[in-house]
Amino acid sequence: MDANANAKAMKAVFTVVERSPGKSYWTRIGVGFVNKDGSLNLRLDAVPINGMVQVRDWEPAERFSGEPVGAPGEGPRVRRRDGSSALAPVQPGEAGALG
Secondary structure, three states, X not given: OOHHHHHHHEEEEEEEEEEEOOEEEEEEEEEEXXXXXXXXXXXXXXXXXXXXXXXXXXXXXXXXXXXOOOOOOOOOOOEOOOXXXXXXXXXXXXXXXXX
Protein backbone atom coordinates (compact mmCIF):
# COMPACT_ATOMS: atom_id res chain seq x y z
CA MET A 1 0.00 0.00 0.00
CA ASP A 2 1.46 3.38 -0.95
CA ALA A 3 1.67 6.33 1.47
CA ASN A 4 -1.36 8.10 -0.05
CA ALA A 5 -3.58 5.02 0.27
CA ASN A 6 -2.28 4.48 3.81
CA ALA A 7 -3.23 8.05 4.75
CA LYS A 8 -6.75 7.49 3.37
CA ALA A 9 -7.10 4.36 5.50
CA MET A 10 -6.07 6.25 8.67
CA LYS A 11 -8.52 8.25 10.74
CA ALA A 12 -8.12 10.70 13.61
CA VAL A 13 -10.39 10.19 16.62
CA PHE A 14 -11.58 13.19 18.64
CA THR A 15 -13.96 13.94 21.46
CA VAL A 16 -15.85 17.24 21.42
CA VAL A 17 -16.70 19.00 24.67
CA GLU A 18 -19.22 21.84 24.68
CA ARG A 19 -18.00 24.49 27.15
CA SER A 20 -20.51 27.26 26.49
CA PRO A 21 -22.98 28.14 23.73
CA GLY A 22 -21.06 28.26 20.48
CA LYS A 23 -17.77 27.23 22.15
CA SER A 24 -16.57 23.64 21.80
CA TYR A 25 -13.15 22.05 22.29
CA TRP A 26 -11.89 19.19 20.14
CA THR A 27 -9.38 16.88 21.79
CA ARG A 28 -7.59 14.20 19.80
CA ILE A 29 -7.90 10.94 21.71
CA GLY A 30 -6.72 8.30 19.27
CA VAL A 31 -6.39 6.95 15.76
CA GLY A 32 -8.53 4.71 13.59
CA PHE A 33 -7.82 2.34 10.72
CA VAL A 34 -10.19 1.30 7.94
CA ASN A 35 -10.34 -2.46 7.35
CA LYS A 36 -10.74 -4.10 3.94
CA ASP A 37 -14.47 -4.61 4.61
CA GLY A 38 -14.97 -0.91 5.46
CA SER A 39 -15.23 -1.40 9.23
CA LEU A 40 -13.03 0.57 11.66
CA ASN A 41 -10.51 -0.35 14.32
CA LEU A 42 -10.05 2.44 16.87
CA ARG A 43 -7.04 2.76 19.19
CA LEU A 44 -7.92 5.19 21.95
CA ASP A 45 -5.43 6.91 24.26
CA ALA A 46 -8.31 8.25 26.35
CA VAL A 47 -11.98 7.44 26.84
CA PRO A 48 -14.34 10.41 26.66
CA ILE A 49 -16.57 10.78 29.68
CA ASN A 50 -19.40 12.11 27.49
CA GLY A 51 -19.32 8.90 25.41
CA MET A 52 -19.06 10.82 22.13
CA VAL A 53 -16.30 10.38 19.55
CA GLN A 54 -15.78 11.97 16.15
CA VAL A 55 -13.86 9.98 13.54
CA ARG A 56 -12.35 12.14 10.80
CA ASP A 57 -9.96 11.59 7.90
CA TRP A 58 -6.35 11.75 9.06
CA GLU A 59 -4.55 14.93 8.01
CA PRO A 60 -0.84 15.68 8.29
CA ALA A 61 0.15 17.59 11.41
CA GLU A 62 1.77 20.30 9.26
CA ARG A 63 -1.73 21.59 8.45
CA PHE A 64 -2.06 22.56 12.10
CA SER A 65 1.51 23.46 13.08
CA GLY A 66 2.96 24.76 9.82
CA GLU A 67 5.97 22.48 10.36
CA PRO A 68 6.68 19.67 7.89
CA VAL A 69 6.29 16.18 9.33
CA GLY A 70 7.31 12.68 8.31
CA ALA A 71 5.09 9.77 7.46
CA PRO A 72 2.21 8.81 9.77
CA GLY A 73 3.53 7.51 13.06
CA GLU A 74 6.93 9.20 12.78
CA GLY A 75 8.25 11.88 15.11
CA PRO A 76 7.04 13.38 18.38
CA ARG A 77 3.42 14.45 18.59
CA VAL A 78 3.57 16.27 21.91
CA ARG A 79 5.55 19.37 22.81
CA ARG A 80 6.28 20.85 26.20
CA ARG A 81 5.29 24.44 26.95
CA ASP A 82 8.88 25.54 26.24
CA GLY A 83 8.59 24.01 22.74
CA SER A 84 10.92 21.04 23.33
CA SER A 85 9.86 17.50 22.49
CA ALA A 86 7.93 15.75 25.25
CA LEU A 87 9.83 12.59 24.32
CA ALA A 88 13.19 14.16 25.22
CA PRO A 89 14.45 13.21 28.68
CA VAL A 90 14.01 15.74 31.49
CA GLN A 91 17.19 16.51 33.43
CA PRO A 92 17.10 16.64 37.23
CA GLY A 93 16.37 20.17 38.40
CA GLU A 94 14.45 21.10 35.22
CA ALA A 95 10.78 22.01 35.32
CA GLY A 96 8.79 18.79 35.10
CA ALA A 97 11.48 16.62 36.69
CA LEU A 98 10.32 14.20 39.35
CA GLY A 99 11.87 14.10 42.80
